[in-house]
Amino acid sequence: MEAEPCSPGPVWVSEALRVLGTALLGSCAPSTVWFKESSQKNLRSRDFLVPRGALRKSFPDGEVHAGCRSRGCNVPVDLVQTLTSLAAPGLPPVKTCLQSEAGLLIQLDRPAVFHRVLGDFSPYLKPLPCIEDRQETVILNCAPLHGCRSPDTLRLSHLRAALVADHLAGLLTINGKKVSLVPARLCKEVDEFLRQLGISWPYTDDTASLEETVSSFKDFLRDYTQDSGQDSGHVDSTPGGISVQLKIFAEKHNLYMQGYDPNLDFFLVNEDDLQHVARLQRSFQEAVQTSTCTVLHIVSCEEEFHQQKLDLLWRLMVPSNGDVIQKHLICGPVKVLNSTAPIDCSQYFQLRRSQMLEASVMKYGENVQGESWDAMINSLTSAAIKFELMATPHRSQVNLNLKEANITTKGTKSGAFVMYNCARLATMFDSYNSAVRQGTYPEFPPAGDLNYSTLREEGEWLLLFNYIMMFPEVLSQSAQMSLTSPGIRITANTETVCKFLVSLSMDFSCYYNRVHILGEPRPHLFSQMFARLQLMKAVQRVLHSALKTIHISPLTQI
Structure with a gap:
């Protein structure tokens, strides 16, 4: 060659x-x-x-x-x-x-690689270049949110599915996909709760259009059940509904061979089910006007069987959609350890927040008060919850230990630990900028003029080679899903970014504790200090970019 x-x-x-x-x-x-x-x-x-x-x-x-x-x-x-x-x-x-x-x-040639990467590290803050130019929309249907009418009905498994959907939306978007989130309307209380965790779910007033679509679905099902000799029943929000035999439709289209549960047979369809499908239909119609479309149902394991029924019901009621690809991403259960009573999402949030507040008071004393501290505590709480529920592969069970101390900054595998290290970096750069204003250090030179041969510590190459250079690969791999593979179930690497952030924070912390980055203000030491600061700038930007995909705002002070 x-x-x-x-x-x-x-x-x-x-x-x-x-x-x-x-x-x-x-x-x-x-x-x-x-x-x-x-x-x-x-x-x-x-x-x-x-x-x-x-x-x-x-x-x-x-x-x-x-x-x-x-x-x-x-x-x-x-x-x-x-x-x-x-x-x-x-x-x-x-x-x-x-x-x-x-x-x-x-x-x-490590000095040359340092120069190539740190001279302009902006390409390493986004996914690998993609040659695919086909416009594609992915409809992310967070199935558990359809039925949540108050925070009391939002279970921990529902919250986990919502966090996965929100993270996937961010990853797919930066990888060039157009994303549509369903349902496009949540009740006010659930929406406000999710916003505490940094999830800004889209809002569209779809009531009028849904009523028309639901009415047409009811007419279709009555005709369908009568033609097939079934008892059509009636549709309302009570336990009654239209009983639809899905087995005939599934066998006719060989759907059981694609991975649908063979026990799917009769489905008692109610008003909520029809509204669920109507929202999917509306999003699908909007998407296919400009691009190809795939539907990804994000489902808690308890509701997997019901979501398969809705999948088949949609296929049955709207045959004109053709061979729309529908995939199911199943989130494993969330098990609470050391608890005798069930705990809902609001209780979980308040418990973690009180633990964060207590840990902060123990560390910083009476200074922990006021709006800025409230914002910091909320940010730490959001990070702790997201890492707890998302650092495990989505198909596996999450075990929550409500008394566990690892959710604080002392636990090296927690979101709070990642946030703590973001704050350390921000504080370090504040110290440097303050010293520049006082004339202690000179202004930062252009990145291309720095002497990167001074970066000889093992930890420095580790941070560059394992994290800065690998971050584009992490962003690309996290969004990779075989949407055209056989079968209806699909897996995604939704835990990758959390694990990457924890690993980066641990190696950065080891390096930061060992190496004195802001050295004495002596001219012969400035060359190495500037090279190290440029490396820390890249580490900081990678941390912030990764946290952005989980919708977490990094801390700027300790």
Whole structure:
């Protein structure tokens, strides 16, 4: 593979894996031939690795390398030289390519990579560039919210589904998708409660249009049940309704083979069900006017069976929709530990808020009062709740320990810990700016003029290589869903951003506690201080950008 001129643009980990794989084994190389290292121990000696076992399979006739104890694991010398001198757009500059007991390893030219990334880190705050230009709308139907008429009816599993829907809406939007949230109208009390958690659900007064659509659905179902010899019954908001046999429709269209529950048969359709489908129909009609459309039902596991009924009912009542893709993303249950009585969402919020307030008072004393502190406590509470309910894969059960102390800043896996580290960074930059105004430090020079060879700490490369450079990949992977895959159930990586934020905060905290970033005001120390501050700027922007996808406002002071 001939070396291409090195572009001054951004460098990507995924592109490095692709280019290195092609250079090693040709265009048919599997995407997993190279592995990116992530542990601090391994990053001391290498950044990318082809394990020794993979080398044996790819180069079985290679000579014995001086560092290897078994035959058949050595690649040609000229290929090693090619990998060392490789240059291509998007590929980080390579420093060395060596063979070792572990396999074939590459270490990057780290000062050059620091310069390429930190000189302009704005490309690393958004998803990887996407070549797909097809306009697509995803309708996110948060099924539990349809029936919530007050905060008392909003269960913890409902809240979890709402948080997942809200997060997915943000991820899909920044990845170029158009998103429509359903239902487009919530009751005032539920809407106000969700706003405390940073969820601004859209509002549309759809009453008039829904009444017309619901009326037409009732007429259709009466005709359908009569034609099929069923008792049509009546439709109202009481336990009565129209009894519809879904089994005949499902068998006719081979829907059981697609993953629908084989026990789906009769469905007693009431007014709420028809309004639910009417809202879907209206959103679908608006979406298909400008783009292709997929419907993603976000459902708590307790309501999965009922949502499948609504799915089939919609298909039955509006056959003109054709083969609209409907997928179901199931959220696992939320189990409260150490509680003898059920707890609703309002009680959960107030409990976590009181714990945050108590922890803050213990740490800062009587200063914890006033509007600014109220806003900080609410922000910490929102972060704690969101990380508790979202850091677990959506299909798994969440176990809430209401007495657990890990929701405070002392717990390194909590949202409050992430917020605490955001505040540490903000305070550090405030201290620097104050020192500049006092003449203690000089003004910050242009990022492209900094000397990044002064960044030699292991923790500095860890923050750049594992987090800043990986953030575009995290944003892209978090929004990836196989919307056209067989079956009706789908999974998404809705826990990825939370886990990324916790991991970044832990490694940043270790680095911050070990390294004195704002050093003594001596000219010979400024070069390293500025390089470190630029690295911290990038870390801060990544933290803020990631929190934005969960609709959490970062703390600006401790």
